[in-house]
Amino acid sequence: MSNLQQEIQALKKSRNAVILAHTYQPSEVQDIADYVGDSYGLSVEANRTGADLIVFCGVQFMAETASILNPARKVILAEPDAGCPMADMIEADELRKLKSQYPDHLVMCYVNSTAEIKAESDVCCTSSNAVKIAGKLPEERGIIFVPDKHLGSFVQEKTGRKMVFWDGFCPIHQKINPDMINRARTDYPDAVLLIHPEAPAECRKLCDHVLSTGEMCSFVKTSDHNQYVIATEKGLLHTLKKQNPEKQFIALSDNLICPNMKKGSLLSVKKALEGSGGEVISVPADIAQRASFSLKNMLEMSR
Ligand code: SF4
Structure with a gap:
């Protein structure tokens, strides 16, 4: 184990911290993490951790999700500049406008979305549970799916549901x-x-x-x-x-690399644990409360 890895382990213990990392993170970060998983696994893990501090190695929306599910715990995004271009492809005003055009539709948002979008939604989903959740929504209601049009079309193929998509996508x-x-x-x-x-x-x-x-x-x-x-x-x-x-x-291709996910490093994890780096995630209380409704609906419906 390198000196840096040893320092991270010691800091983690002294701060009663847990390190959560997405599977798209660099190998060295995955290797130091307590839990490595996809968005769904990370949401579940964030929901059940007993640690005082969550150091999140991923992108902004993931750390926001961890913070919304754990309002009493401190969540630090190790790389503060790591965003998700897909999450930023829709704004709350645009979703409100869409909702007014389809007042009888329910809103299902991919977890790769901002806290404001989750706050405007009825239920969240991940790519693991989207089909299951769409299948459980009342059949007589249409579904507005944001922001990923491709995941949305996959859900429609599998469920045959009446759906409206936002024109978002993952650039990778x-x-x-x-x-x-x-x-x-x-x-x-x-x-x-x-x-x-x-x-x-x-x-x-x-x-x-x-x-x-x-x-x-x-x-x-x-x-x-x-x-x-x-x-x-x-x-x-x-x-x-x-x-x-x-x-x-x-x-499939060596070009399928998300530059935001690859910003993570052992040094940024260490700095986040020390309190000298990273971003402490703070979601405004009213948004967090409404967003937690759609996230908890997801956790409930995907059981
Ligand atoms: S891989 Fe795509 S969806 Fe995931 S964080 Fe990067 S841009 Fe966003």
């Missing part, structure tokens, strides 16, 4: 195109192709399974196949290789 998954998939099929004819639902529909239909990052991890653990092409942010390959050292993983 948006880079995936059918040529990449076809090339991977030719280069790795024996591999299983796994793709994230944030990818465009024309790419999803060319793959073997459409899965969230958490679902990809579970699938690979129990699958008999030895080789996988992974069509999502490249950081997941570290998690998959660590969990399945005997299996082979190929990134």
